[in-house]
Amino acid sequence: MGNAAEIYALRYATMTSRTPHMNFLQPDPHDATAQDLDYFVWLIRLPGRDILVDTGFNAEEAKLRNRILKLNPVEALANFGVRAADIRDVIVTHLHYDHAGNLDRFPAARVHLQEREMAYATGRCMCNGLLRHPFSVEHVTQMVRHVYGQRVTFHSGDGEIAPGITVHRVGGHSDGLQVVRVLTARGPVVLASDAAHYYANLHRKSPFPIVYNIGDMAAGWDTVERLAGHPDRVIPGHDPLVAEIYPRSGDSGDVFALHAVPSRSFATAEAAQ
Ligand SMILES: [Zn+2]
Numbered sequence: 001m002g003n004a005a006e007i008y009a010l011r012y013a014t015m016t017s018r019t020p021h022m023n024f025l026q027p028d029p030h031d032a033t034a035q036d037l038d039y040f041v042w043l044i045r046l047p048g049r050d051i052l053v054d055t056g057f058n059a060e061e062a063k064l065r066n067r068i069l070k071l072n073p074v075e076a077l078a079n080f081g082v083r084a085a086d087i088r089d090v091i092v093t094h095l096h097y098d099h100a101g102n103l104d105r106f107p108a109a110r111v112h113l114q115e116r117e118m119a120y121a122t123g124r125c126m127c128n129g130l131l132r133h134p135f136s137v138e139h140v141t142q143m144v145r146h147v148y149g150q151r152v153t154f155h156s157g158d159g160e161i162a163p164g165i166t167v168h169r170v171g172g173h174s175d176g177l178q179v180v181r182v183l184t185a186r187g188p189v190v191l192a193s194d195a196a197h198y199y200a201n202l203h204r205k206s207p208f209p210i211v212y213n214i215g216d217m218a219a220g221w222d223t224v225e226r227l228a229g230h231p232d233r234v235i236p237g238h239d240p241l242v243a244e245i246y247p248r249s250g251d252s253g254d255v256f257a258l259h260a261v262p263s264r265s266f267a268t269a270e271a272a273q
C-alpha cells in the first residue's frame, strides 16, 4: 500500500432546497423533506502526480442556469495549493455542464473520456431538449477542440489511468458516464459521480430524474457496489452528507479527505432500506 492514493473532494457550489421530486424519479409520497445538492470536483493525489476528476462549471454557466457558484473549481484547487497548469490528467466522468466546464483552464492536461460519452453528446440525442438540457454546447465544443488537438484519451468500458486508478463505464444517467476506482489505504474507493447523486439513490435503488437509460443505471449501481466492495467506500456525486461524514482537510476551504474513514457507516443502513 506504499503507493496508496489520497482523494480530496473540493466543494465549489451548493443548490439549496430541492424537493424530493427533483432528486428521485419516483419519490416516497410521504417524504416532503427538501435537500441541498452539493457540487464537487475530486483530486486524486499519488506520490508526485495529481489527477483531477471533473472540472465543474464557471460563473458564466452558473448565471445561465441560475446557480450560485461559491468559487470556480480552479480557484478551489489553487487555494488547496494545486495549480491548474500543473495538472497532467483530467478524468471527465461525463459531459454534463457541472462536470465538464473550465476545460480551457488546464493547458497541460490529457483528458480521459468514454468514447460513448463523446458520441452521445454530439449525436442525435442532442436534438431532444430534455436530453440536451444538462449539457452546455460550449463545454462540448471545447471537448471537440481537445479531440482535434490530440489531448483526449478515449476509454471504452474499463481503462487504467495510473497504477491503482481505473475508470469504468456505467452509462445510465448519461450514456458514457464513467466512475473512478481509486486504491487507497482503506481499500478501493469508488467516485460514483452521477451514477448516484445521493447515497439514497443508490441505497433505495431509486433513480435520479435525469436519466438516459434506467436499465443501465440499475446495472451501474451493481457495478459501483462491486468495484467498491463495501458501502462505505462509495462516494456519491452530489450528496451534502459527504461533507458531514468525511474530515475537513486543513483550512483551505470546503475540502474533505475521502481516503479517511467516514464518521458514519452505511454497512447496515443499506440492508435496512
Ligand atoms: Zn450529470
Ligand SMILES: [Zn+2]
Binding pocket: 096, 098, 099, 194, 237, 238
Ligand atoms: Zn452532476
